[in-house]
Amino acid sequence: MRIGELAQKSGVSRDTIRFYERNGLITSTVGDSETNSYRNYKEDCLVWLQFFAGAREAGMSVADLRSIVEATAESCDRDVARAVIQHKIEELKERANQIVDVVQFLEKTLSGPK
Amino acid sequence: MRIGELAQKSGVSRDTIRFYERNGLITSTVGDSETNSYRNYKEDCLVWLQFFAGAREAGMSVADLRSIVEATAESCDRDVARAVIQHKIEELKERANQIVDVVQFLEKTLSGPK
DNA sequence: CTAAACCATGAACAATGGTCTATTGTTTCT
DNA sequence: AGAAACAATAGACCATTGTTCATGGTTTAG
Numbered sequence A, B: 001m002r003i004g005e006l007a008q009k010s011g012v013s014r015d016t017i018r019f020y021e022r023n024g025l026i027t028s029t030v031g032d033s034e035t036n037s038y039r040n041y042k043e044d045c046l047v048w049l050q051f052f053a054g055a056r057e058a059g060m061s062v063a064d065l066r067s068i069v070e071a072t073a074e075s076c077d078r079d080v081a082r083a084v085i086q087h088k089i090e091e092l093k094e095r096a097n098q099i100v101d102v103v104q105f106l107e108k109t110l111s112g113p114k
Numbered sequence C: 001c002t003a004a005a006c007c008a009t010g011a012a013c014a015a016t017g018g019t020c021t022a023t024t025g026t027t028t029c030t
Numbered sequence D: 001a002g003a004a005a006c007a008a009t010a011g012a013c014c015a016t017t018g019t020t021c022a023t024g025g026t027t028t029a030g
Helices: A003-010 A014-022 A043-057 A062-071 A078-111 B003-010 B014-022 B043-057 B062-071 B078-111
Strands: none
Touching: A003 A014, A003 A043, A014 A043, A043 A062, A043 B078, A062 A078, A078 B043, A078 B078, B003 B014, B003 B043, B014 B043, B043 B062, B062 B078
């Protein structure tokens, strides 16, 4: 599929998709047309992009995402991938705890000072 | 207390403290010394800074923090403050859910593709 | 056919959140 | 007294995460 369709389906803008691609989060191939150089995106780009959107909101950096993408690449050692992802999961869980703390502080602030 | 002590106690660097101050997250007064213009920070700056550190990690922006600080200011309407903070709490909880989703995706990735 | 919509590429621009440097003055330790 | 540590201020600098722009070509709908 082409970038426009991908953008529309994923809810990620063309520009951001290109940005992600420049940063190695997704890849595309140049189509086989003789007349244009439009790029072609596979289905799994869509899956990734949807994941990226949530992951960015959850606070993961582009670099984090790249490391996950790279880890899950075909070429990569399954155990390495497992370790990388497990590590990210731990980080995220810690972040979730952090949020709980912050919420508690805020709720205390609400009820606290008079 | 002076900025160095505050930095050391809060774990937030001097530069960052000054940055936060420039951005209205904390305030200080110029001490009453005749010879210097060292700034003076009160105890509650320390409390705030500790909160800021956690809140930033949890994904709140400096602007978010400022709105909370402003809302809790003496001058401010209690109900407005309540609303602002309640709103931030909702946002944080949603972020926490987002994290859960991302973790699920990652765990699925771990067990999923062989 | 032709205007509107789409695409590629590269570079510039922007906001956020700091961090570092330069300069100058103050305090404190020995 | 003199060195080391601390402080204030202003401005430069940096990475991250996009967005916008300029340019030029392609496709598609009417």
